[in-house]
Amino acid sequence: MSGCGCDSGELMPLSQALERLLADVRPLVETESVGVEQARCRVLAQDLLSSIAVPPADNSAMDGYAVNTAGLPEDLRLPVSQRIPAGAQGQPLQPGTAARIFTGSEIPPGADAVIMQEQCEQQGEYVQLNRRPQTGDHIRPAGQDIRPGQCAVPAGTRLDARHLGVIASVGIDRVPVYRRLRVAVLNTGDELLMPGQPNQPGKIYNSNYFTLKGLLEPLGVDVIFSGVVEDSLATTRDALALAAQQSDLILSSGGVSVGEEDHVKAAVQSLGELGLWRMAIKPGKPLAYGRVGTTPFIGLPGNPAAVLVTFLMLARPYLLKMQGCTALQPSCFQLPAGFGRERAIPRDEFIRARLVQGEAGLQAAPLDNQSSGVLSSAIRAGGLLLIPAGERVAPGQLLNFYPFHGVLD
Template sequence: MSDAPRKPLIALDDALATLLAQAAPLAGTETLPTAAARGRVLAADLISPLDVPPADNSAMDGYALRAADAAAPLPVTQRIPAGQVPGALPSGEAARIFTGAQLPAGADTVVMQEFAELADDGRLRVTQPVTRGQHVRLRGEDLKVGQTVLPAGTRLDAIALGLAATAGAAQLSVARRPRVAVFSTGDELVMPGEPLPPGAIYNSNRFTLRALLEGLGCEVIDLGIVPDRLDATRAALREAAARADVILTSGGVSVGEEDHLRPAVQAEGRLDLWAIAIKPGKPFAYGRVGEAHFIGLPGNPVSSLVTFLVLVRPFLLKLQGATRLAPRGYRLAAGFDWPRPDKRREFLRVRLDEAGGLALFANQSSGVLTSAYWADGLLDNPAGQAFKAGDAVRFLPFAELLA
């Protein structure tokens, strides 16, 4: 056994900073229909070419009038549905108006139809006090001409796409998708649907990682399961490097494992092995094969998931030029005691309870993927920090991490 001292564990924040320093945004953009741009990263500022709304309009079904005229009975001289350009409204008159319809010139107020009555003589009488400007949506109150609607680096979710459409954008310039090659090594791996021999396991990480990558807008190149031989592994790495920006694997790269992946990466490029001070997920590898980034995740399914979410996710977002890399965290009350914390930073699988606190999944093993399925997110606990039920802790919801 070697007497060489072990390298100290690297703090997660330091590892992330080192990793992000390697993630230069990819060159190239493409133009997509706005409807097809969900999950992509905006490559250029979107500037509004118009005011939204383009004219003052009614927020209610009712009657448009001058507030100063509201006390007197008023003849109703116009009917204004949405989409029609109305004529000017003279003083002393009212107009029947519908939600979204343009306010006629001269009108400054809308009275809800519930607070107006038409007398037998056809004149309008307002039954409630009127405030000037009520129920009027003003021109440009949502967007103004020349305003930045969405800045470059925005990840386009449903609301962002709706806002882009509000500004009339039929197409959007987005960053090129990272091409990520994924493959698995290990003769013990079997694909779901195949018989499971003694000693074999189903390859769950392949499905988890592929779904995570697609959710981040990546183009996935799935190279399948590579035979557990050095020559086959080196050939797979060369193919992946020729086709992808990033090579992503899980398992087989921690120190001391009898596996061909680590020597294959070292032979085809360079490899840094990091022992990160987190639980689960200590072993992590970063390197280069040709021009491609290589990232090796731990093999246990929860370790692979956690290290992807806290390290690989921000790396891939930065490759696309995204400006918000870190998930939002929230301070919530722990619903349990944690008297024996680990020396490493811990990511515990927890669920929101009905009181707004956090409940703990009983089995926190890195091999129990059920814990992540059950959970609403991760409790991010600093190294060595004990806490009691009721203490405030940091919660990272999966709604943020998987978005």
């Protein structure tokens, strides 16, 4: 890491901060083989090539009758020469006949179309077609989905249910994935209590650990809870040093601002280096990045809404790249603003927003309370709406909306 200008008083733009974080990532290299049923949320370490075609042969897309369109009689009445259930292999189609066939059954040699049963009438050992089929009707060709030698799933993919189904469809039962990332989570503050402890004056319950654990587990990482760290430089140093020995990355919340009891910045600098500090982002200005020894460290703010925003926008892409993922950014799309705002601020602002139906269609509207200490509004929000630094907002203006769906599960 080059010099960060941490004490210059300048705030680093979000895009620049993310670029510098991602440039500093050292991705995992260790891999392991796991069964497909254990591979959800893991990151694929190499391209998976199919050795077969999917489907392996031409098959029927409908329940109906397989025919040869060139050999149909004028009256479209044909004897039924065979019955082909799914899983059975039919005989070559006898000229001038039809084969009773079912969805997924292989097309018999000599047939080139399937007519659905709703367009036929069964008449004893004959079938009466009510229309003349065209070549290729209702036939799914071999390799329609995947061809032999084709890459079924590329390396760097974080596997979800869709990928697991495709992998299974080509007959692969084990996949090479990067090993699980170990992330140490520590929360700083003398005021923190763990849920279940008796409430006390001046104390608050530690919500940040549970937010972070819930954000980390869908990424397929092993979470190490390093505990609640009291507000002292020595204790913070000891906790960071131990976390560095146990993990691939340290993720903290709190203690990175400028108060007299904020010791994380000094502790990191004494044990390693601080590469970034203070972002031009709201909420979440006092975000820190550096290394404790050789272990990367990301220090999130202490306010719970700021933890959510900075994790999704900065920490999550870093973790994904560290895991070997190729898709790093949270998905977003543009929505018209269902509100206006005259005041511009010099930071990128992420507001918790809900989707509302306006006269012109779907719009994004802010929740009432945007305090960085208010987390419950995130439950009522559909995602985060970005107001770029220095911009006012006009009703109907298109803004980037980052839905929670897909990044929280």
